[in-house]
Amino acid sequence: MxxxxxxxxxxxxxxxxxxxxxxxxxxxxxxxxFQKIIVCRKDSIALRIQAxxxxxxxxxxxxxxxxxxxxxxxxxxxxKDIIVNAEKNxxxxxxxxxxxxxxxxxEAKKTELIIPDLLNPNKxxxxxxxxxxRVPGLNIWESDQAGLQLGIGGRGLSxxxxxxxxxxxxxxxxxxxxxxxxxxxxxxxxEAIERIEIVRGAASLQYGPQFxxxxxFKMKKGIDxxxxxxxxxxNGGSFGLMGISALVGGESKGLNYISFYSYxxxxxxxxxxxxxxxxxxxALSYNISEHLTLTFDVTNHHSxxxxxxxLTDRQFQVDPSQSxxxxxxxxxxxxxxxxxxxxxxxxxxxxxxxxxxxIAQRSSVGNxxxxxxxxxxxxxxxxxxxxANIGNETRLMHTIFINDIPANIVLGARIYQGxxxxxxxxxxxxxxxxxxxxxxxxxxxxLYKNPGKNxxxxxxxxxRPTENWSIVPGIRVEYIATYANGWYKDRIVDLSGNLVQSSxxxxxxxxxxxxxxxxxxxxxxxxxGLELYANYAQNYRAMTFSDMRIVNPNFIVDTNLSDEKxxxxxxxxxxxxxxxxxxxxxxxxxxxxxxxxxxxxxxDKAPYYIPYRLRTNIGSSRTIGIEAIVExxxxxxxxxxxxxxxxxxINVSYLDGIYTSSxxxxxxxxxxxQVSPFTLRTGLQYEQDKLKxxxxxxxxxxxxSDATNAEYTSNAVIGLIPSYSIMDISxxxxxxxxxxxDMHIQNVFNESYFTRRAESYPGPGILPSDPRNITCSIQYSx
Numbered sequence: 101m102x103x104x105x106x107x108x109x110x111x112x113x114x115x116x117x118x119x120x121x122x123x124x125x126x127x128x129x130x131x132x133x134f135q136k137i138i139v140c141r142k143d144s145i146a147l148r149i150q151a152x153x154x155x156x157x158x159x160x161x162x163x164x165x166x167x168x169x170x171x172x173x174x175x176x177x178x179x180k181d182i183i184v185n186a187e188k189n190x191x192x193x194x195x196x197x198x199x200x201x202x203x204x205x206x207e208a209k210k211t212e213l214i215i216p217d218l219l220n221p222n223k224x225x226x227x228x229x230x231x232x233x234r235v236p237g238l239n240i241w242e243s244d245q246a247g248l249q250l251g252i253g254g255r256g257l258s259x260x261x262x263x264x265x266x267x268x269x270x271x272x273x274x275x276x277x278x279x280x281x282x283x284x285x286x287x288x289x290x291e292a293i294e295r296i297e298i299v300r301g302a303a304s305l306q307y308g309p310q311f312x313x314x315x316x317f318k319m320k321k322g323i324d325x326x327x328x329x330x331x332x333x334x335n336g337g338s339f340g341l342m343g344i345s346a347l348v349g350g351e352s353k354g355l356n357y358i359s360f361y362s363y364x365x366x367x368x369x370x371x372x373x374x375x376x377x378x379x380x381x382x383a384l385s386y387n388i389s390e391h392l393t394l395t396f397d398v399t400n401h402h403s404x405x406x407x408x409x410x411l412t413d414r415q416f417q418v419d420p421s422q423s424x425x426x427x428x429x430x431x432x433x434x435x436x437x438x439x440x441x442x443x444x445x446x447x448x449x450x451x452x453x454x455x456x457x458x459i460a461q462r463s464s465v466g467n468x469x470x471x472x473x474x475x476x477x478x479x480x481x482x483x484x485x486x487x488a489n490i491g492n493e494t495r496l497m498h499t500i501f502i503n504d505i506p507a508n509i510v511l512g513a514r515i516y517q518g519x520x521x522x523x524x525x526x527x528x529x530x531x532x533x534x535x536x537x538x539x540x541x542x543x544x545x546x547l548y549k550n551p552g553k554n555x556x557x558x559x560x561x562x563x564r565p566t567e568n569w570s571i572v573p574g575i576r577v578e579y580i581a582t583y584a585n586g587w588y589k590d591r592i593v594d595l596s597g598n599l600v601q602s603s604x605x606x607x608x609x610x611x612x613x614x615x616x617x618x619x620x621x622x623x624x625x626x627x628x629g630l631e632l633y634a635n636y637a638q639n640y641r642a643m644t645f646s647d648m649r650i651v652n653p654n655f656i657v658d659t660n661l662s663d664e665k666x667x668x669x670x671x672x673x674x675x676x677x678x679x680x681x682x683x684x685x686x687x688x689x690x691x692x693x694x695x696x697x698x699x700x701x702x703x704d705k706a707p708y709y710i711p712y713r714l715r716t717n718i719g720s721s722r723t724i725g726i727e728a729i730v731e732x733x734x735x736x737x738x739x740x741x742x743x744x745x746x747x748x749x750i751n752v753s754y755l756d757g758i759y760t761s762s763x764x765x766x767x768x769x770x771x772x773x774q775v776s777p778f779t780l781r782t783g784l785q786y787e788q789d790k791l792k793x794x795x796x797x798x799x800x801x802x803x804x805s806d807a808t809n810a811e812y813t814s815n816a817v818i819g820l821i822p823s824y825s826i827m828d829i830s831x832x833x834x835x836x837x838x839x840x841x842d843m844h845i846q847n848v849f850n851e852s853y854f855t856r857r858a859e860s861y862p863g864p865g866i867l868p869s870d871p872r873n874i875t876c877s878i879q880y881s882x
Contacts, residue, residue, distance in 0.1 A: 102149065105171040111804055118147050120658050127301030146447035148204040148506070151282060158447050168385055168797045174824075181711075183752075192683040193218045194234040194749060196674060197297045199623075200562070202442065203452035203495035204306060205510050206299060207562050208572045208621030208633045210670045211315075212729075214296040218831045220785060220794040222844040223290045224343055224875040225337035228252060229798050230828060231290065233781050235298060236727035237753040239803075243855045243867035245368050245375040246341065248403055250287040254300065255668075255691050256314045256723040256757040256775035259856075261285060263644075264312030266303065270319055270383075270397060272397040272438045272456035276487045277518045278308065279552045279703025280582055280644055285436040285462055286401045287317075291333060291345050292381055294320045299693065302637040304572040305560055305619045306512065309640035309694065311666060317399075319381060322358045325865040330882050337875030340367035354387040360676040367752045368408070369870055371423040375405035395440040403432045407464075410858055410865020414818040420852050420868040427480055428466025430861060435459045437736060453494040460487045460716070463535045465527045471865035478561045481545075482527035482537055483861075491516035491554075508562040516554040522586070548586030548607075555579045558620075572621035572635070577614070580642050584609040613663070613825045615640060629633070630675035633687075638667045643697070656702070658716035666693040672727075674850040682732040691723040691757075698773060699859070700764055701818050706817040716806045719762025722770045725755035751781040759807065790834035805857045816865040817857055824853035840879045847872045 102111040110133075123750065148158050182244050193215070199207035212235045216223075218512045221231050226247025228240045228303070241251030241259040253259035261283035263599035275284045295318045299307070303314040328350045343364035349357055350738045360380075365376040385395040409425030438456040445451065465482045467475045484597045495512040525543025537543050560574030584610050592601040621635030641664040672687025695717045702714040731749035735741065757772030783796035802823045804810070811820040827849060832842035851870040856862050 103169070103171065113173065114149055116147055116149050118145065122415070126307075144573035145802070148501070149446075160447065180863070192676065192680060192733065193747065194685070194729050194732050195676075196681050196685065197299070200497075200508055200576050203450060203497045203510060203512075203574065205345055205508060205560050205562055207508075207570055208623040208635050209302045210300040210633075210672065210689070210727075212298040212685075212800040214298070215295070216290050216293055218224075220832055220842075221290055221847070222331065222830060222875055223345075223842075224337055224341065224844070225876050226250060226287055226290060227828070227844075227846060229781065229826065230796060231296075233783065233796055233798075234729055234731065234749060234751060236685075236729050237725060237779070239754065239776060239779075239800075242869040243854070243858075243862070244788060245373060245405055246257075246364055246366060246377070247286065248375065248377055248405065252315075253774060254719075255689065255725065256313055256755060256772045258774050261316065261810075264310060264641075266310050266312075266314045268308045268314065268316040268478055269399070269436070270395075270438065270440070271316060271452075272436075272440075272454045272493070273397075273491065274434075274436055274458060276458065276460055276462070276485065276550065277489055277520055277550075278516070279518055279554050279580060279642060280550050281485065281487065281520060282310070282644065285432045285460070286399075286436075288319060288381070289360070289362045289379055290363065291331075291344065291347065291417065293321055294318050300670065300689070302619055302621060302635040302670065304617055304637045304668075305558055305576045305640050308556070309576065309578060309638075311639045311641055311664075311668065311691065319383065320347070320358060320360075321385065322351050322356045323384070324351040324356060326350050326689055327352040328664075331879060332881075333877060333879045335364070335875060335877045337366075338873035339369045339373075340365070340722055341873075341875060356385040358383050362785070364688050369873065370408040370421050370868070372406050372408040372426045372428070373423070374402065377401070377403035378404075388641070390858065391444045391521045393440075393442045395438075395442075397436070397438040397440070399434070399436040399570075401432065401434040405430050406533070408468065409466075410816060410863030410867055412472055412814070412865060413812060413819065415471075416852075416854065416866050416868060420854075421871075424471065425467055425475060427475065427531040427764050428862070429535075431463040431533065432463075432534055433461045447498040450497050453492065455490075455492045457490040457772065458487060461485065465533070465535055466861070468860060469862065471863065472815060477529060479526040479538065480530055482523075482525055482535060482543070484521070484523040484535070486521045487518070488520070489516065489518035502564075504569070505564045505567060507564055508561050510558075512558050514554065514556040514558075516552075516593045518548045518550075518552040518554075520552075521548070522550065533693070544589065545591070546586070546588040548584055548588075550585075553579075568625045568627075569622045570623045572619075572623070574619045574621075574637075576619075577618040578640070579612075579614040581610070581612045583611075583787045588605070611643070613642075625675075628675075629677060630673060632673050634669075634671045635665065636669045638665075638754075640665055641697075654725060656714050660717075661697060661699070661715055662695055664693065665716075666691065678732075678737060681737045682730075684728070684730040686726075686728040686730075687726065688726050693721045695719075696721050696772075699806045699818070700767065701806055701810050701813065716764070718764055719759050719767055721757060721759045723755060723772060725753060728752045745786070747785040747787075749783060749785075751779075753779045755779075755837075762807075764807075770807055770809045771804055773804050773806050773809075776801050792830075792832040794830045796828045796830075797825065798827075799823070801857075817859045818827060819857055819866075821855065821857065822853070823854075826851055826853070838881045840881075841877070842879075843874065845874050846870065 102114040195213045197206045197211040197213045239253045251259040257264035263283045267284040275282045297316040298314040307314040331347040333345045345362040347360045360381045362379040380400045383397045407428040408423035439870045441453045443451045462485045465480050468481045489491045493514045498509045525545035526538045556578045558576040563571045587606045590603045617638040619637035623633040625631045628876045674685035676683045698718045729751045735746035757775035762768050778801040780799040785794040812816045829845045854868050856867045
């Protein structure tokens with residue numbers, strides 16, 4: 101309630117702006133009362149209140165109090181009662197990211213917000229099709245054991261280790277090398293994730309020029325109302341799946357802390373599929389003063405998995421569970437350190453600085469020969485990648501009021517130094533997880549050092565000509581320098597694998613470039629809460645280290661590769677209706693991709709002409725599409741009963757991607773690879789008292805794995821990925837206030853399908869996805 105300090109009467113129709121979400125103007129009612137459900141991430145929130153005949157003021161409200169009063173004076177401002185409900189859960193699972201956050205602008209952008217605790221996800225494994233079920237337009241690879249590595253791509257971009265997204269955790273990079281090797285071998289466990297934020301192509305201005313956008317895993321913090329809180333979880337399931345996790349956190353005397361540990365292991369559903377993984381995450385956050393907060397994060401992940409190899413089309417049809425590779429292994433060591441400094445100069449000005457470092461290694465050993473060739477037991481191919489990088493990204497967020505309407509400015513700078521070493525050579529003849537070279541000083545096939553540097557600056561602002569209309573222009577300036585210094589050997593072998601010829605080549609490459617990107621967005625919020633939004637942003641993708649050089653009998657890289665360029669554009673309408681019981685986001689997009697790097701089917705040299713994948717600049721492509729998500733609580737929408745909930749959602753996308761030009765013969769007019777023309781995910785979630793149950797159906801239409809649109813090849817590296825449909829069921833029941841049990845059935849009808857054809861690890865060939873399997877978990881909290 102907003103009241104006058106002089107007359108002690110209510111002030112109707114006052115305007116209230118929350119600094120964490122300035123997109124929508126809120127007003128008090130005729131009695132001066134204002135209500136809003138918010139998410140409190142701090143002890144208090146700042147807002148600005150204005151009314152005709154009163155002075156505008158900036159007020160701070162404690163989240164611990166549901167009702168608060170701020171008194172306003174004539175030509176000043178008096179707020180009597182603002183009722184704030186500090187709830188973490190919204191009514192509907194599908195939602196968008198807030199328009200303004202601590203140091204980021206998301207207004208007028210295509211965004212999605214995922215809060216795992218609002219869903220009924222399988223926490224024993226990372227089941228991406230379930231976790232991202234409310235995100236339209238995603239292509240998901242489902243071939244990693246227990247979802248250890250996330251593989252998602254949007255709008256026809258490769259899902260390979262989510263490399264086309266700028267992948268972050270708590271706002272900082274976690275990929276191996278965002279410049280030269282943007283693949284993410286580490287995915288945070290679901291149990292430790294508070295929310296997932298996704299921004300599509302227009303993220304290029306604030307988060308780097310990549311085409312796919314940005315995905316940010318925000319980790320849980322300690323519960324600020326108690327000094328100690330703990331959760332323990334045990335998982336078990338089909339094919340020897342076992343796991344435990346523990347989370348401890350809390351807050352005391354301004355120090356918020358959390359520590360999380362996860363372990364999982366399993367045998368896999370195919371032979372030669374054993375795996376184990378350890379993950380540790382800890383964070384300390386200390387409020388040095390009312391305005392200054394320091395947060396230190398550390399993450400350590402280690403996993404070892406045996407890889408059963410790929411299959412040919414014929415092998416998959418006969419028995420998708422078979423394996424002809426027993427000596428292939430994959431090792432990951434990932435360490436991430438980050439220091440966050442948040443300084444709030446005032447409620448309208450803040451500085452956020454993130455310094456981060458990734459020290460990591462990925463190693464694979466095994467037989468890389470065509471999957472149709474039997475393993476002859478000779479020396480295995482060993483490939484190592486060692487990464488060490490450090491970076492800083494600092495942002496200044498400032499809010500100004502023009503004619504009593506807020507405008508936001510974010511100014512940022514980024515500096516990044518990366519260094520990696522690539523090795524490839526001969527490993528042992530054994531079948532164990534031995535990651536040592538026969539000759540440590542001479543790996544025989546390839547040795548490269550790849551330093552890199554990135555300096556960037558960006559500016560983006562939200563200008564609001566009226567209360568409902570905003571314009572969001574932005575620019576980004578980038579300097580990228582990548583180097584490759586080393587040597588490789590060109591080896592020619594006969595059909596029996598015998599060496600015919602070997603030549604060594606030394607290389608020193610450097611690629612220095614600077615460029616600017618521009619973007620523009622606009623948004624209009626109607627009185628009923630629906631928002632019409634549009635945006636345009638330029639994109640740029642630098643060549644990666646793997647684009648420059650790799651030795652693989654199934655895969656050859658064009659030595660004349662160049663960087664990729666293009667743009668993303670969105671137009672859509674979204675919003676909540678019926679007091680939050682209905683949410684929809686329906687949009688269309690246009691993705692222009694020039695000098696697109698991809699693969700085509702080519703033939704080897706004479707006399708064998710063995711087919712292989714050639715990685716090259718294929719040409720220019722365009723992808724257009726419609727992406728839609730609609731979710732509603734059909735029970736509460738029709739029945740005034742809060743004792744239960746029946747949420748229904750439908751996520752559908754239609755994509756059309758074609759090559760518009762190409763220097764390669766026969767490519768123009770072909771469909772873009774990794775583009776499924778039609779994807780449907782839909783489901784129901786029922787909640788009552790202690791029970792939560794959900795069912796989900798997924799359908800993905802067929803797609804091609806390369807630009808030639810080949811449907812079949814003898815080595816199965818290239819070919820059609822057929823249509824498939826999957827159903828999943830999840831049940832969760834709270835036995836006690838502190839005890840929860842759940843059960844999940846994946847692939848209920850035991851569909852045989854695959855989502856990926858691999859040219860190298862973990863193949864080569866078809867990688868079958870999991871059959872029907874069941875997992876059960878028990879969670880205890882104190």
